[in-house]
Amino acid sequence: MPWKNPIPFLIALLLTGCSMPEQIDVTKEWSASQFYSEAKTALLDGEYDQAIKHYNGLQARFPFGRYAIQAQLDIIYAHYKNGEPDSAIAATGRFIKLNPQSPFVDYAYYMKGLANYNRNQSFLTSILPTDPSERDAGAALDAFNDFAELVRRYPQSKYSADAHQRMLYLRNNLAKYQIHIARYYMRRGAYLAAANRANRVVSNFQRTDAVQEALEIMIDAYRKLGMNDLAEDAQRVLALNLENGRLNKQSTADAEQNP
Numbered sequence: 001m002p003w004k005n006p007i008p009f010l011i012a013l014l015l016t017g018c019s020m021p022e023q024i025d026v027t028k029e030w031s032a033s034q035f036y037s038e039a040k041t042a043l044l045d046g047e048y049d050q051a052i053k054h055y056n057g058l059q060a061r062f063p064f065g066r067y068a069i070q071a072q073l074d075i076i077y078a079h080y081k082n083g084e085p086d087s088a089i090a091a092t093g094r095f096i097k098l099n100p101q102s103p104f105v106d107y108a109y110y111m112k113g114l115a116n117y118n119r120n121q122s123f124l125t126s127i128l129p130t131d132p133s134e135r136d137a138g139a140a141l142d143a144f145n146d147f148a149e150l151v152r153r154y155p156q157s158k159y160s161a162d163a164h165q166r167m168l169y170l171r172n173n174l175a176k177y178q179i180h181i182a183r184y185y186m187r188r189g190a191y192l193a194a195a196n197r198a199n200r201v202v203s204n205f206q207r208t209d210a211v212q213e214a215l216e217i218m219i220d221a222y223r224k225l226g227m228n229d230l231a232e233d234a235q236r237v238l239a240l241n242l243e244n245g246r247l248n249k250q251s252t253a254d255a256e257q258n259p
Contacts (some may be wrong), residue, residue: 051075058071110147116139117139164184179201212241
């Protein structure tokens with residue numbers, strides 16, 4: 001016979017202390033090697049959340065030893081692949097602090113740079129918004145500085161060559177970003193601000209693709225301001241560099257200069 005009113009029955013169950021069975025922790029008896037094996041398998045299978053969970057469990061249960069150190073390193077990559085750049089960067093900081101003499105410290109610096117580099121790919125590859133002065137290029141600059149530190153500290157590292165190439169790319173795009181801001185100021189009649197921004201490109205981003213356009217903006221802005229002497233100076237610099245083929249020839253040495 002069906003229950004017409006189930007409430008008294010439910011109250012009776014509560015009073016008798018009915019409860020759900022406790023969840024069993026399958027990792028309770030795991031050794032450090034099993035923790036690491038399970039984490040590594042999850043990582044290779046692309047199950048990054050699970051890998052991170054096991055790496056954290058390993059470090060909590062077995063904070064010392066080779067498996068713990070390797071877990072500190074592997075979790076950087078797991079966070080990076082899982083689209084968690086802040087966690088990846090924090091993990092690189094912990095590894096570097098705890099293992100300053102490790103032969104893999106260069107890898108930690110490299111991954112820190114990659115995390116910032118990929119975090120700001122939208123800035124580097126997409127069209128900037130209408131008001132570029134509101135756009136933040138901080139992650140790109142952070143990535144440049146991370147790669148620069150790697151190259152400075154570990155010039156013989158196997159990651160240095162790739163870091164060099166990424167620095168060239170970042171430097172060129174950071175220069176273009178300044179050009180977008182200068183154009184924004186020109187459109188709004190803020191000619192002095194435009195000239196100053198373009199001059200920053202000429203001073204700090206020599207031999208990038210953006211230098212020629214920066215000089216052209218300076219010429220235009222100074223003329224609109226009635227500063228004809230400065231406009232002529234910028235014109236001479238542009239003509240001289242075009243004549244000598246100095247523009248658009250960015251070198252590795254240029255890339256190492258801080259933007």
